[in-house]
């Protein structure tokens with residue numbers, strides 16, 4: 001009973017914050033309420049409330065642009081011109097969050113969302129998807145683990161955030177398309193994504209075929225503990241940052 005009250009209070013606070021921060025359309029708010037409402041063990045994230053106690057400040061959803069991940073010719077798996085999930089990481093404003101520890105990943109933990117994960121969180125380089133999920137859980141997912149936020153919840157949350165974050169469409173709406181060899185201003189790509197999702201962190205790698213020019217490889221989107229979109233802090237991994245002009249290649 002007390003737990004239920006605490007939960008409702010958290011949900012209420014989140015809704016208030018969502019309202020204040022981004023003034024989302026009402027129906028999207030209703031979706032959020034629905035999402036946070038307890039349903040059954042496997043299909044709700046009502047236990048995000050427990051996240052208040054965990055020492056991190058925001059969620060980082062890391063998306064990878066498949067052709068860039070694979071451009072050095074290292075992928076053993078088929079890939080296409082789309083973003084897929086690379087990870088969901090805990091972020092902190094004040095410290096580096098390293099490797100966490102917790103429960104061991106078993107394939108059974110994600111049986112109920114296997115199809116969705118195979119599609120949107122595939123392994124590209126190695127041949128086993130579960131090996132990649134296991135690594136993601138061990139390195140990053142464990143940072144979020146609570147008695148009520150388990151492996152299945154972690155992967156569902158990542159999918160949920162991913163499905164609400166069509167970065168490719170946001171870019172397309174700005175007239176930005178993946179075109180082989182074409183250089184874009186990083187600031188244009190940033191602006192297009194920022195308008196829909198808050199300021200992203202962009203990461204680049206080098207494309208061998210195009211004379212080692214930098215190309216868009218990853219887009220990081222940030223969310224607060226209420227899952228409202230926030231600007232990603234700018235100190236985020238400058239080492240992997242992008243120069244002012246970058247490629248966005250396709251397959």
Ligand SMILES: *[C@@H]1O[C@H](CO)[C@@H](O)[C@H](O)[C@H]1NC(C)=O
Nearest residue numbers: 103104106108109150151152
């Ligand atoms: C993973 O699945 C196993 C087997 O169903 C279960 O016993 C365990 O509690 C699950 N672990 C987590 C952290 O979700």
